[in-house]
Amino acid sequence: MSKSRTLRDGLNGSEVIRLVGAHSALSAKLGQDAGFEAIWASGLEISASRALPDANVLSMAECLEAAAQIADAVDVPVLADCDSGFGGVGNVAHMVRSYQARGLAGVCIEDKQFPKLNSFVEGHQDLAPIGDFAAKITAAKEARTGEDFVVVARIEAFIAGAGLDEALRRATVYEAAGADALLIHSKLSTPEEVFAFRAAYTGALPVIVVPTTYPQVTAAELTERRFGGVIYANQGLRAAISAMRDVLGQIGAAGSTHAVEGSIATLKDVFALQNVDALLARQERHDALTAQYAALG
C-alpha cells in the first residue's frame, strides 16, 4: 500500500493516527522505531535544527530537502508541514508537485499570511482571507496526481484569537474547497477549544490536533471524541536539546567524558541507525562477485 494511502486510511480510521515530529532522517527513524504510525516533518523542528526562527526564513527548497530526507529514511508515511504554502497559488501548485515527487504522503498548509510566525511566539498572528486560503487548497488538490496524496487545511482561528464561529466557518469553506483533513490548532493549556470545535463541526473531514500546550490529553481520549489524528510536534527535538545540553555541560565541567559514557547511546547503536550492517553485507557480496568475475577473465 502506498504511503499516501496509509496516511489517508490512518486519518479516517477508527483510532487516531499518531504522528511524531522530526527534523532529520535520524529523528524520523527514532519516531518510527518508537511505534508512531506516521511522521510530521515539522517546520519548527527543521528551522530549529538550523538555529533559525520558524518564520518562513527557510525557502521551500530547503524545507523540501529536509522533508524528503525524512521520507527516504522511514517506511511510515510522512506529512510535511508546509507553513502557508510558500506564497500564492502558483507556489502551492509547485510545492505539491515537488513534495509528492519526493515521496511525501501529504502536505499541511495553514491559513496565515506570509511570512508566518510560529503559533506559540508572542506577536501578530494574521489570518489569511478565507477565500484566498481556500483557493490555495483547491490549487493543491488540482496539482497532486492520483487520489491518495493528502492535503491538510490547518485552521489558525484560535491562535489568532478569532474564536469558534470563525474556526467553523473556515472549516466549512476549506472542506468545500477540497481539503482531505483539517488541523485545528490551539495554544490553550487545556483541550477545551479543540474539543468545542470537534463537537460543533458537522462536516465529514478527519480533524487533527497538536497538543503541545495541553499535554494531558491522551490518544485514547482523542479517539473517543472522534478526532482523526494527533501530532506530537516537537517533543523529540526538545528532548534532544535537553539531553545534549546536559551531557555537553557535564563533559565541559568534568574535563572528561567518563561520567557520561554509560548514559549515552553506544556507537553500536549509532551504527545500527546508519544501517552499517547492510553496507558491510553489500561489500562482502561485492568482494565475492569481484573474485568470481576475476576468475572468469
Ligand code: SPV
Ligand atoms: C510545527 O511543528 O512546525 C508546527 C506545529 O507547525 S506548531 O509548532 O505548534 O505550530
Ligand code: MG
Ligand atoms: Mg509549523
